[in-house]
Amino acid sequence: AQRVTQPEKLLSVFKGAPVELKCNYSYSGSPELFWYVQYSRQRLQLLLRHISRESIKGFTADLNKGETSFHLKKPFAQEEDSAMYYCALTPVSGGYNKLIFGAGTRLAVHP
Amino acid sequence: DAGVTQSPTHLIKTRGQQVTLRCSPKSGHDTVSWYQQALGQGPQFIFQYYEEEERQRGNFPDRFSGHQFPNYSSELNVNALLLGDSALYLCASSLRGHGYTFGSGTRLTVV
Numbered sequence: 677a678q679r680v681t682q683p684e685k686l687l688s689v690f691k692g693a694p695v696e697l698k699c700n701y702s703y704s705g706s707p708e709l710f711w712y713v714q715y716s717r718q719r720l721q722l723l724l725r726h727i728s729r730e731s732i733k734g735f736t737a738d739l740n741k742g743e744t745s746f747h748l749k750k751p752f753a754q755e756e757d758s759a760m761y762y763c764a765l766t767p768v769s770g771g772y773n774k775l776i777f778g779a780g781t782r783l784a785v786h787p
Numbered sequence: 788d789a790g791v792t793q794s795p796t797h798l799i800k801t802r803g804q805q806v807t808l809r810c811s812p813k814s815g816h817d818t819v820s821w822y823q824q825a826l827g828q829g830p831q832f833i834f835q836y837y838e839e840e841e842r843q844r845g846n847f848p849d850r851f852s853g854h855q856f857p858n859y860s861s862e863l864n865v866n867a868l869l870l871g872d873s874a875l876y877l878c879a880s881s882l883r884g885h886g887y888t889f890g891s892g893t894r895l896t897v898v
Contacts, residue, residue: 680829719790720830720877720889762829774820774843775879775887777829 678703680763682778689753690786697748697781699737699763707765709739709746710775714760723748723761733757753785791880791890799896800868806895808863812880813888818842819861820887821853822877830877836861837883865895873897 679702689695701707709726724732726739726746737748746763762780766773792811800806812819818837822830832845836855855861859880865872873896879887 682829685827719891722887764829773885774832774835774845775822775830776832777822779827779829 678707678765678767678776680765680776680778682761682763682781684781685779686782686784688784688786691755692752695748695750695753695757695783695785697761697763697783699746699748699778701744701746701763701765703744703765703767705767706741707767708773709737710764710766711735711737711746711748712762712764712777714762716759720762753783755785755787758783758785791878791888793876793878793890793893795893796891797894797896799898802868802870802897804868805864805866806868808865808876808878808893808895810861810863810878810880810890812859812861812878816880816882816888817859818881818883819855819859820879820881821861821863822879823847824875824877824892826874833863868897870897 681700711723712720713723714720735750739746760780760782763778764775790813794809820835821833824830833847834844835842839855850866852864875892877892878890881887
């Protein structure tokens with residue numbers, strides 16, 4: 677079964693603290709993994725994808741195939757990072773790739 | 788570029804009625820996917836349209852149907868509405884299934 681699990685519904689930290697949003701996936705093949713973010717009153721948007729291996733807004737995510745995890749990390753949280761974060765995977769099968777989302781984690785960064 | 792446009796933004800329907808939601812994809816995109824997001828959950832894939840045909844379908848009953856027009860815009864139809872169909876319906880467009888851009892969604896309330 678294809679599944680994405682985000683074990684934390686809410687992660688609350690203080691400004692300047694490190695952040696790690698957990699994501700585990702279940703998929704028999706080699707999926708492509710993503711993190712999407714939704715800021716207050718804004719639409720869902722792509723934050724980063726594992727194949728890019730880039731850092732966006734200070735966030736990074738490493739794909740660990742052995743642990744089937746794709747945790748999102750940032751060394752120093754900022755108040756503007758407060759948002760809803762969704763981990764998602766897409767089965768790599770042809771060009772028509774649906775997204776399978778986790779339930780999301782709300783990150784609250786306090787001053 | 789207005790990005791992905793969805794209409795209406797909010798809708799209230801009575802149980803048993805039928806509803807049609809509309810989506811205009813981002814300029815240059817040819818593929819439209821629909822997602823249902825229940826309160827507190829991540830988006831769930833309903834189906835995807837490319838070249839006016841349904842290419843993939845998620846685990847949704849036949850009450851959910853769609854259409855894609857020659858200009859790539861799309862409609863989502865839901866028949867015999869149930870209370871459990873109350874959700875945010877998201878449209879995402881892409882170029883041949885890669886690089887999704889999401890709309891702001893239509894909030895459907897079934898009473």
